[in-house]
Amino acid sequence: MIAVICDDADQTGIQEALMVRRRGLAERRVARGYSQEEFAALLGVATSTVVRWESGRSAPRPYQRPRMAELLGMSRADLDELLSSARTVVITSGSSPFSASLGDPGDMRRRDLLGLLTATSALLALPDSPASASPGRTSAVVPEAEEAVIGHLWRVYGLADDKHTLYPVVRRQLGSLAEEMEHARGDTGHRHVSTRIADLYQLAGELFFDARDNALSAHCYALAASAAREARAYDLWACALTRHAYVELYAGRAASAAALLSAASRIARRGDSALSTRHWVSAVHAEAHAALGDFDACVRALDAAEEVHALSGPVHNGGWLRFDGSRLAEERGACYVALGRPDLAEGALTSALTQHLGPRRRGAVLVDLAALGAHRRDVDQVVHYADEALAVAGQTRSGYVSVKLHGLFPRLAGLPADARVPDLHQRIAALPHPA
Incomplete structure (x- = not known):
């Protein structure tokens, strides 16, 4: 960071000069024919990461720079020189320092x-x-x-x-x-x-x-x-609480998620019994029980979720409710991974991977299979599946897959010494963290 002391008359000129330096990276990218989205996908990062690089708010990690230099048609030395230009200007007017942010x-x-x-x-x-309404307004x-x-x-x-x-x-x-x-x-x-x-x-x-x-x-x-x-609208209400519970689950607050899901379950029972709402609540509740280490409660919740297959007619609306039981194999496998039961998890996960899955769902299953490999201390399995999941995260910019990948960190610590493990750790760490 470069600190610049100036009076108010100088501020506009400094901000304009800073913008010129920051534009250098973006201009090089555009000259090579890449949009920010395309450039990010080729580097396996989020578009927002490229935005931060080009605004000077952050810089690429060392292991990302060789590929970046290749895409930009530059030498590593030239790229490092381009990236080393000033990133932030702190201007002092009188006695109050402030950051001359260009806005994100x-x-x-x-x-x-x-x-x-x-x-x-x-x-x-x-x-x-x-x-509460304007006169004559309809x-x-x-x-x-x-x-x-x-x-x-x-x-x-x-x-x-x-x-x-x-x-x-x-x-x-x-x-x-x-x-x-x-x-x-x-x-x-x-x-x-x-x-x-x-x-x-x-x-x-x-x-x-x-x-x-x-x-x-x-x-x-x-x-x-x-x-x-x-x-x-009870079904709609229960689904909103269930989605909120997902946020708690992926933030590591399983007890808080379980409380929200208990409320969602009670509300769903007041909804339309022909819909799959209560079964979806049970499927997510199983994840909370697994995170809390309660095997019996997890299995009961999964079995309750399986009852969705007994419903007839349209069981969801394709919008705020989309659960039809087709994901239960992967969800059951994920629960068994969390419970430390590889004997039960592998069959469910490999079965799920043979189905037609969207990118986010496939990424989640791949991470669970990597976690299963970590449980077995099988570095080959961990690296194989985590590599595939990283590719999904890079292509889709999915925070869901990113959060799952960050969850591998504790498991990587117990693996045998292997040069691929710290490299994998670095590549996952480069993914943006949840806010």
């Missing part, structure tokens, strides 16, 4: 959504009254059309390898719903809007969970649960 798009997006979350939460809590929104749009977004989310591309569309829809909530009149109107808020904020939570922002995804799920409660 991800941070601005985060602040924007937090503001919208706060405003929407307040609107949900307000009682309906004539004063909503032209047709609830069924809005629900169809949200349902379409869920389908696109399920098909997209890079989930982050949906955010701008989702953000516009969230803003529209907040405006509609501000002018909703009567109990029926309030419930209609609350239902759609509960639906769309769960999708927003999924986007941020996949982007490794655990805190923001938890905020989204909490608001979704509150909105579903307002709408008295």
Whole structure:
């Protein structure tokens, strides 16, 4: 970091000079024909990592630089020179130092959504009254059309390898719903809007969970649960709590997750018995029991989840509820890995890997198979499956797979001495951590 002392008149010039230096890396990338997304994928990192490199907020790790220099058509020495330019300017005006930040798009997006979350939460809590709506203002929104749009977004989310591309569309829809909530009149109107808020904020939570922002995804799920409660939509409410429990699970707070899932289970019993809600809650509850080391409770929960196969007709809506039991083999295998039962885990996981899996699901199974190898102290198995999972994480930028990979660290510590293990540790450490 370079510290620069200047008065107010100098600040603009310094910021402009800094931007020129920071643009050097981006200009070289563009000249070689790569978008930020393509460049990130070729390096096996998140696009946000490339953004931070190009803004000077962070620098590539040494082991990433040879491949980076190759892609940019530069020598290592030239790349190091380019990366060593000033990254931050601290300007002192009078006696108060401050950072001349050029702003990070991800941070601005985060602040924007937090503001919208706060405003929407307040609107949900307000009682309906004539004063709450502008005189003569009526909503032209047709609830069924809005629900169809949200349902379409869920389908696109399920098909997209890079989930982050949906955010701008989702953000516009969230803003529209907040405006509609501000002018909703009567109990029926309030419930209609609350239902759609509960639906769309769960999708927003999924986007941020996949982007490794655990805190923001938890905020989204909490608001979704509150909105579903307002709408008295029990299945929707239980699903929001279950997604919130996932955040707790992957943050290592299994007891907190179990408490949320117990509440979700009670709420799901008040919902539609033809839907798979309660069975999905049981499947996730099994993961919490496994993390807590309770084998018997885990098996009971898995068996309860298997009862989804006794349901007939459409058991889910393909949006906020997608559980149909097709993932139970991999979920059972993951639970047995967590419980230290490789004898039970391997069959379930290898069976799951033969199915047609989306990238995130395949990545999760690969990590569990790597963990199984670590339990056996089989370095070949660990490296083989972890390498494949790292490729998935790099291609999809999936925070879900990234979090699973970070969970391998304690297991790597017990492996026999092998040069591949510290290299694997470094490559996983290069993945962005959840916020």
